[in-house]
Amino acid sequence: MIGRLKQSLLPEKKSASGSWRTWKWYVSNYAFILPFMILFAIFIFRPIIASLQMSFFRWEIFGPKPFIGFENYEELLTDDLWWVALRNTVYFAFLTSALLTTIPIFIAIALNVPFRGRNIFRTLFFFPYVLSASVVGLVMRWLLGQQFGIVNYLLGAVGVGPIPFIADSDLVIPSLSVITLWWAFGFPMLIYLAGLSNIPQDIYEAARIDGARGWQMIRYITVPLLRPIILFVAVTQLISHFQVFAQPYVITNGGPGQDSVTVIFYMFRAAWTYFRMGFATTMAVFLAIIIMAFTLLQFRFGASRLEY
Amino acid sequence: MQAEAQPPHLTDTNTQISRIALYVLLTLLAIAILFPFYWMVATSLKTNPEAFYYPPDFYPPEPTLEHYHEIMTRGDINVPRWGWNSLVIAVATTAVTLFVTSLAAYGFARLEFPFKNLIFIVVIFTLMIPSQIYMIPNYLLVRDLGWLDSYHAVIWPAAPNVFGLFLLRQFFSTFPRELEEAATVDGASRLRIYWQLMIPVNRNALIALGIFVFLHSWNDLFWPLIVLSRVENRTLPVGLAVLAGAYGAGDSFSEPALIMAASSMSSIPVLIVYVIFQRRITQSFMLTGMGGR
Incomplete structure (x- = not known):
């Protein structure tokens, strides 16, 4: 019981056979934040970078989009x-x-x-x-x-x-x-x-x-x-x-x-x-x-x- | 507990006078707040020529529903259709946001994984950046995905609600660990702890966030204005804003009674919902307004 508890809430980083299992545990924890993070990456993080980038281009909807510095x-x-x-x-x-x-x-x-x-x-x-x-x-x-x-x-x-x-x-x-x-x-x-x-x-x-x-x-x-x-x-x-x-x-x-x-x-x-x-x-x-x-x-x- | 019985600012000998002054002031303020609504509805029940009468009639001489009828039958002022679009988008946005955000909030509040704090800091940092900076790249993306003029274009970009994540994480973090451990001992999985403990226990915070997200989505103008262009796809704020341009004449309107009928039709359902849920709604804004403090 205690072992299970430890495994679930406080995975020990150096447990003998546990490093692979700990790793798998971490990966499955990522699943909880994954949907949010994917949407965040697409609709918030990416456009911030893209906006900074676009501000250095002559970016009009048609025609060439040359780099124009400042x-x-x-x-x-x-x-x-x-x-x-x-x-x-x-x-x-x-x-x-x-x-x-x-x-x-x-x-x-x-x-x-x-x-x-x-x-x-x-x-x-x-x-x-x-x-x-x-x-x-x-x-x-x-x-x-x-x-x-x-x-x-x-x-x-x-x-x-x-x-x-x-x-x-x-x-x-x-x-x-x-x-x-x-x-x-x-x-x-x-x-x-x-x-x-x-x-x-x-x-x-x-x-x-x-x-x-x-x-x-x-x-x-x-x-x-x-x-x-x-x-x-x-x-x-x-x-x-x-x-x-x-x-x-x-x-x-x-x-x-x-x-x-x-x-x-x-x-x-x-x-x-x-x-x-x-x-x-x-x-x-x-x-x-x-x-x-x-x-x-x-x-x-x-x-x-x-x-x- | 005398303080309860004697309000702090009205304990003078002239309590009665202060009290009357307070009522008078608040009532004047209430009239100033209500009058624009009254005038909106009153104008909507007039004919267009009557709306321009001088001196104006303070109530419609012969109330008519002709403009409401006109709205129901005309294609270019399709208030019911816009209302439906607004409703679908607001409901879907709220559902997706609550699910995705609460799941991530549980992860950040209670689970361990490498780089957790770094990821969280990067996410929270974007709260400082105004949303307009996402708009142009997101517009281009949504266009390339073929989502222009669809519900998807409005729902998905709103789903990762960073403020909501911050808020819910605070609530989830205060949940007693012992209870969570007890549930784990009983064999509950993380998903079950999330779904059967965290969500029900924090339902007030979730409802507050849900109301906040819903109203934001319902009232948002800028983003839907950009991505929804066909008349039948507009939301209420977009449809009305376009009317302001189409029927604008100087600082007034060419058909004020029609415009006021459209405004009334789109705000009366909000009024009804507000009156029913006003306690919940004001609680929601107190909670979210203070950032969950």
């Missing part, structure tokens, strides 16, 4: 639209992440107060997040139109506007950010709620005895204790919004002009409208480098777990 990278650095797309992406990512990191904290604090009907609010507030970007985009485009949008009608009723939310160069990125806030705030809200439920109530009780009141408690207890989670949310939001594509694709088609062309939107056009695959992979590589930098930040912050 030409794609040089072209990218001198391409005005690339810089516009990068600027738009950075602007959108930072603005959206700032909104989605801060505002849900207060909503979560409000929903952490025990009161009747709080679960209804939680359910309601999370709902937009389960919708697809396409539905959100279509509905918001219809709501925010300058001429026929209901939002501008309501603003007109109080003497404001009409505001060309998604048709104005300066407003389009903030508008897409606010749309994204409406769509996605339920997710950070949930994460904050999970964090809040881990803060022991006696801390508040002690502070209350010391004379602390509502806002002071939030400012000096809740926010500092949530800090690791706030940083986690900030970095994960930044990473995901750097990859923005659906909002400009559905709502503005990159417009007005090029004012909401983002990096992934431009990559999509380069690859599937102009079929310049080599050039497009260069953009993907660039974006990957930016995102990896943020991910390293996340690992740094992620290392500090929540302790009280």
